[in-house]
Amino acid sequence: MAESICRALRDGALEGELAPALTIKDSVASPFALQVFSHVLSQLFSSILAGKSQSRGLVVVSFSRSPSFYLDLLKNKGTDIASSNNQIQILDCYSDPLGWKDQLAGSRNFTALSNEVLVSSTAIVFREVKHMDKLYNSIIELGKGLVGGGKIRFSIAIDSVDEMLRHAPVSSVARFLSNLRSHDQISSIFWLLHSDLHEARVTAVLEYLSSIVASLEPSHQLANGQRGDLENFSLIKHNSKKGKFHVRFKKRNGRVRVMSEEVHIELSGINFTSLPSEGAINQGLVPKVQFSLQLSEKERIDKANVVLPFEHQGNGKPIQIYDGRRSLVDGKHERPFAAVENVQTNENCGSGEIIYYRDSDDEMPDSDEDPDDDLDI
Amino acid sequence: MAAAKTRTSTFSRNLSTAAPSHGPGLKCGPNGTVFLSSGIPDLDKILGGGFPLGSLVMVMEDAEAPHHMLLLRNFMAQGLVLGQPLLYSSPARDPRGFLGTLPSPAASKDDKSRERDPDQEKGLRIAWQYKKYLGESQLDGQRDSKHEYSNEFDLRKPLERHFINGPRIDCVSIQDCPDLSTLRDRCATFLSQFPRISCAGRIAIQSFCAPQCAYSNMEWDMLSFIRYLKSMVRSSNSVAIITFPPLLSPSFCKRWQHMADTLLSVKAIQDEDKELAQLLTGYQDMVGFLNVHKVARINTQVPVILEATTFSIKLQKRRYLVLECLNQAPVDGSSGTSYGTSGGWSSSSKTGNLDF
Numbered sequence: 001m002a003e004s005i006c007r008a009l010r011d012g013a014l015e016g017e018l019a020p021a022l023t024i025k026d027s028v029a030s031p032f033a034l035q036v037f038s039h040v041l042s043q044l045f046s047s048i049l050a051g052k053s054q055s056r057g058l059v060v061v062s063f064s065r066s067p068s069f070y071l072d073l074l075k076n077k078g079t080d081i082a083s084s085n086n087q088i089q090i091l092d093c094y095s096d097p098l099g100w101k102d103q104l105a106g107s108r109n110f111t112a113l114s115n116e117v118l119v120s121s122t123a124i125v126f127r128e129v130k131h132m133d134k135l136y137n138s139i140i141e142l143g144k145g146l147v148g149g150g151k152i153r154f155s156i157a158i159d160s161v162d163e164m165l166r167h168a169p170v171s172s173v174a175r176f177l178s179n180l181r182s183h184d185q186i187s188s189i190f191w192l193l194h195s196d197l198h199e200a201r202v203t204a205v206l207e208y209l210s211s212i213v214a215s216l217e218p219s220h221q222l223a224n225g226q227r228g229d230l231e232n233f234s235l236i237k238h239n240s241k242k243g244k245f246h247v248r249f250k251k252r253n254g255r256v257r258v259m260s261e262e263v264h265i266e267l268s269g270i271n272f273t274s275l276p277s278e279g280a281i282n283q284g285l286v287p288k289v290q291f292s293l294q295l296s297e298k299e300r301i302d303k304a305n306v307v308l309p310f311e312h313q314g315n316g317k318p319i320q321i322y323d324g325r326r327s328l329v330d331g332k333h334e335r336p337f338a339a340v341e342n343v344q345t346n347e348n349c350g351s352g353e354i355i356y357y358r359d360s361d362d363e364m365p366d367s368d369e370d371p372d373d374d375l376d377i
Numbered sequence: 378m379a380a381a382k383t384r385t386s387t388f389s390r391n392l393s394t395a396a397p398s399h400g401p402g403l404k405c406g407p408n409g410t411v412f413l414s415s416g417i418p419d420l421d422k423i424l425g426g427g428f429p430l431g432s433l434v435m436v437m438e439d440a441e442a443p444h445h446m447l448l449l450r451n452f453m454a455q456g457l458v459l460g461q462p463l464l465y466s467s468p469a470r471d472p473r474g475f476l477g478t479l480p481s482p483a484a485s486k487d488d489k490s491r492e493r494d495p496d497q498e499k500g501l502r503i504a505w506q507y508k509k510y511l512g513e514s515q516l517d518g519q520r521d522s523k524h525e526y527s528n529e530f531d532l533r534k535p536l537e538r539h540f541i542n543g544p545r546i547d548c549v550s551i552q553d554c555p556d557l558s559t560l561r562d563r564c565a566t567f568l569s570q571f572p573r574i575s576c577a578g579r580i581a582i583q584s585f586c587a588p589q590c591a592y593s594n595m596e597w598d599m600l601s602f603i604r605y606l607k608s609m610v611r612s613s614n615s616v617a618i619i620t621f622p623p624l625l626s627p628s629f630c631k632r633w634q635h636m637a638d639t640l641l642s643v644k645a646i647q648d649e650d651k652e653l654a655q656l657l658t659g660y661q662d663m664v665g666f667l668n669v670h671k672v673a674r675i676n677t678q679v680p681v682i683l684e685a686t687t688f689s690i691k692l693q694k695r696r697y698l699v700l701e702c703l704n705q706a707p708v709d710g711s712s713g714t715s716y717g718t719s720g721g722w723s724s725s726s727k728t729g730n731l732d733f
Contacts, residue, residue, distance in 0.1 A: 174588035175552065182470070204624055205588040208440040254442040254664040255648040 001259045002036075002272045005212060005247060006043040012054030012153060012187035019181045022190035023206050026216040030243040032263060033216060035270040037192045041070070041157050042077040044188075048087055048155070049079060055187035057146030057154035059139055060090045063163035067092050067123035089142045090123040093135075097167070099127035129167045132176040143185060153187035156180060160192045161206060170202055177209050216263065217244045241265050245272065402459035403430070403577055404526050408676040413461075413577055413616045414527035416451030419700035421527055423688070424672055425681060428616045428639060430577055432673040433607045435637035436620040438584065442645035444665040444690055445620040447698055449581050451530050452618055454479040456579040458528060458536075462545035464567040466560060467583040468590050472548040475583075479536040482528035483697060531696045551582075555591050557602045564606055568613045578615035580606075585621045596629045603636050638673035643690070658706045663689040667700055 005022060013019040024040070026033035041060070047053040060070055067090040074088075096102065124142065128134050143154040158164070164173050180189055195203045195215075207213050219242050220235045242264055249257040264271040404412045404426060412427035421427045428434055438445045456463045457479065465472055549563050564580065571578055585603075586593050593599075603619065610617045621633065634640055644666040647653065654660040667688045672681040688700040 169594070171588055171591055171593050174593075175591075178468075178589045179470075201624060201626070204440070208588065208622055208624060248441065250441050250645075251648065254444055254645060256441045256645045257648040 001247060001261055002039065002043075002245070004249070004259065005214060006040060006047070008212060008249070009040070009044055009155065009188040009190060010047050010053040012155075018178075018211070019183075019186045020188050020212060021177070021181055021210040022188075022212040022214060023193055023210040024190065024214050024216075025193045025195050025203065025207075027194065027196045030216045030218040031194075032243055032265055032270070033192050033194065035265055036214065036216065036245070036263070037157070037159065037190075038073055039270050040190060042074060042079070044155060044157075045074060045088065046077070046079055053155075053187070055147075055153045055155040056087070057143060058088045059143050059146065059154060059156050060088065061093060061135075061139060061156065061158045062090055063093045063097070063129070063158075064160040066094050071122065086146060088122060089146055091135075091138060091142055092123045092125045093129050093163070095125055096127050097129040097163075102127060129164070132164075132168050132172040136176055136179060139180070140183065140185075147185070149185075151184070153185050155187050156189040158189070158191035160194070162192075162194050162197050165198065165202065170205055174205055174209060177206075181209070211250045213248045215246050217246060219244055219262070401525055402455075402461055402527075410675050411577075411614075413579070414455050414459075415448075416453075416455030416527065416530060417448070417698055417700065418527055418529055419688075419698075420448075420667075423669060423683065423700065424639065427527070428618075429673050429675050430614050430616060431611045431675060432616055432638035433603075433610055433636065434616065434618040434639040434641070434673075435633065436618065437634075437640070437642035438620050438622045439643050439645045439665070440622055440624075442643065442665050444643035444645070444667070445583070447532075447690070448641070448643070449583055449618065449620065450479050450532070451698060452579065453581050454481070454530055454536055455528060457540040457543065457546070458482055459525075460543075460545075461576065462547075462567070462570070462578045464547045464549070464564065464578070464580045465583070466549035466551050466563070466581070468550070468552045468587040470550060470552060472550050476541045476546070476548070477535060479541070480530040480532045481534040481536045483531040483534075529697055532692065532698065533696050551585075551590050551592075553591070556595065557592055557598055561602060561605060564609065568609050568615060571613050571615065576614070578613070580610070580615060580617035582617070582619045585619050586625055587622060588624060593624075596626065600629065600632055600636070603633065607636060607638075634670070637671060638675070640669075640671035642668045642670060644668065656706060657689070658704045659689070659691065659701070660706075662691045662693075664692060665690045 008020050009022060011020075022040070024033045024036050026036075041058075044053065044055075045058055048055060048058055060067075062070065070090060124138075126135065126138055139156060143156070147154045161173065161177075164176075168176075177189070177191075180186055191206075193203065193206055220238060242262065245261045245263045247259045247261075249259075251257055261272045261274055264273065402414060404414075406412045406426045406429065410429040412421075412429055414421055414427045415424070436445050436448060453463055453465060453476075465475070467475060469475065547563065547567055549560060551557075551560055554560065560582075567578065567580065586599055606617055606619075623630070625633065646663055646665050650660075657663070667690050669683060669686050669688070672683070674680060685702050687703055689703055691699050691701060693699050
């Protein structure tokens with residue numbers, strides 16, 4: 001549910017907790033992560049502008065697209081960038097990630113390409129993507145520049161962790177992300193991931209580090225993954241506009257909430273609708289279980305209320321042993337009578353009763369073979 | 378039958394009410410082993426007394442749930458309350474911060490039950506023919522010794538400051554270490570402070586192969602560290618507990634599992650899973666599952682075969698951690714399933730990866 005994701009990011013982090021982190025994951029079969037990312041970004045930014053979110057600023061770390069892409073995106077969604085200059089900052093790791101242009105400019109007196117004036121006020125070029133520590137420091141600096149120091153928080157959007165993983169090993173990226181999550185001033189953080197660019201372990205690491213995992217899957221699985229088949233062509237066409245959106249929330253109490261939606265890509269943007277069929281997203285964790293041998297409180301009280309056959313005598317009255325000979329009618333009159341008089345160990349006379357019918361009338365009382373003589377019901 | 382005597386037969390079994398000659402928090406077990414409490418009374422019962430001294434406990438985490446932290450908290454808090462030295466290491470920048478979240482021992486529930494009217498029957502329902510033989514109850518007296526060994530912890534009450542600031546607590550952060558030599562040295566110094574059986578120590582290593590640690594891709598080094606730790610712990614009087622996330626390659630994951638003396642794993646529960654709710658009683662209160670894969674057996678060849686290996690983790694009144702067996706919910710008669718087919722529930726399409 002895209003709504004719940006946006007809400008979770010909006011609400012942000014609690015004191016002493018790690019900031020919520022969202023991974024948006026897709027694959028070639030259903031490559032809509034960018035649209036989802038843009039949707040989440042614009043939603044979060046509009047709630048920041050409206051003051052409805054915990055965070056007061058947004059830092060976008062852009063690796064795979066130029067900063068102007070985001071500014072245009074936000075402009076198209078109707079937010080006014082010029083007046084909201086102090087609420088968004090873009091760390092541009094796209095133009096010159098490894099500092100090559102700088103080196104060229106330095107050695108040949110080359111004038112660097114001039115950026116648009118509009119962009120340069122909101123975007124800062126970062127040139128050392130191999131050094132995660134410096135990246136971390138720049139992001140924190142940018143954020144503090146937006147919201148000031150103290151307790152005010154800001155959010156971070158990372159366009160494509162894939163690019164980060166190209167330049168740095170998994171453990172540094174993991175450390176970078178977990179340090180960001182544990183920073184006091186970060187309200188929420190989300191990133192994009194193309195899962196087929198990496199080994200399974202890398203995807204597992206990123207899912208481990210996030211508290212919400214949103215994955216995009218094709219509505220129809222292609223048969224045998226073959227793409228050139230005529231039969232599959234219609235499926236491919238179908239998959240290029242629609243997909244399934246699965247979200248797993250890690251809740252605070254340790255439970256996992258799983259949700260699903262359908263996703264439609266249109267020119268104007270992306271639409272989320274609920275799934276037509278309530279398919280069970282059961283992970284198949286159903287074990288073989290035993291029957292309950294323990295009693296709940298209520299059951300225990302009821303059990304205690306049952307007057308056992310050997311209990312309600314021996315209190316001064318002469319002991320009578322039921323021999324099963326009396327007729328049922330008499331027996332019925334006797335029983336409640338005896339129960340009411342002799343119950344003293346239990347305060348509440350519950351509804352427990354024992355009904356006993358002798359097997360046959362032929363047997364003599366006090367027969368050695370019959371152990372039921374002790375019973376006085 | 379002699380009446381009004383403390384024993385009704387000439388045999389008397391010496392239960393573990395024996396004075397803890399080994400020191401506080403230790404209990405004798407079969408085969409010459411000495412037990413240490415895990416901090417969770419239910420888990421002690423399941424494991425047959427607790428964690429044996431000298432064993433290595435490994436907990437496989439679930440990437441989606443923090444239940445291993447519950448186990449660690451109880452373990453560490455139990456050690457601090459009994460005055461046992463503790464070494465804690467975690468990938469966080471400041472591991473000391475975690476000590477602030479340790480729970481405090483719960484107010485004893487047994488105190489209330491002692492005020493019962495002694496004239497009343499002591500909860501035993503004796504047939505009237507035998508009341509004259511009713512001897513003295515032997516149920517008292519075992520409660521006190523229980524508190525010297527294990528406590529129930531109230532997860533909502535933080536542990537008192539003076540326990541946390543004790544001198545025998547050491548914290549290590551493993552995030553920035555390029556390799557495991559620092560951790561290895563700290564463990565060695567910690568374990569060398571225990572002379573023969575006078576005091577037992579606890580080592581808690583949280584999220585050992587967490588991805589943010591620099592050594593997390595050095596799989597053979599991590600394995601040799603675990604082997605080293607296991608041998609050090611076996612020859613000293615301590616218990617080490619290591620939790621690790623499921624981010625290892627499958628062969629190494631198996632190797633780590635084999636290294637453990639006691640192997641547990643925690644699993645997350647899906648929220649609002651109607652089918653699970655129908656199948657299990659008490660689904661609403663469960664926060665997760667705990668699996669016991671291996672129970673330590675030191676000094677004996679006889680394995681432990683548990684009746685059930687999967688337990689549900691519940692928080693009673695949101696305070697006390699309890700482990701319960703999974704119980705099948707009563708089959709709804711109106712829905713038409715009978716006993717014959719209800720067994721088919723579990724064997725149909727859902728292949729459980731919960732092991733029984």
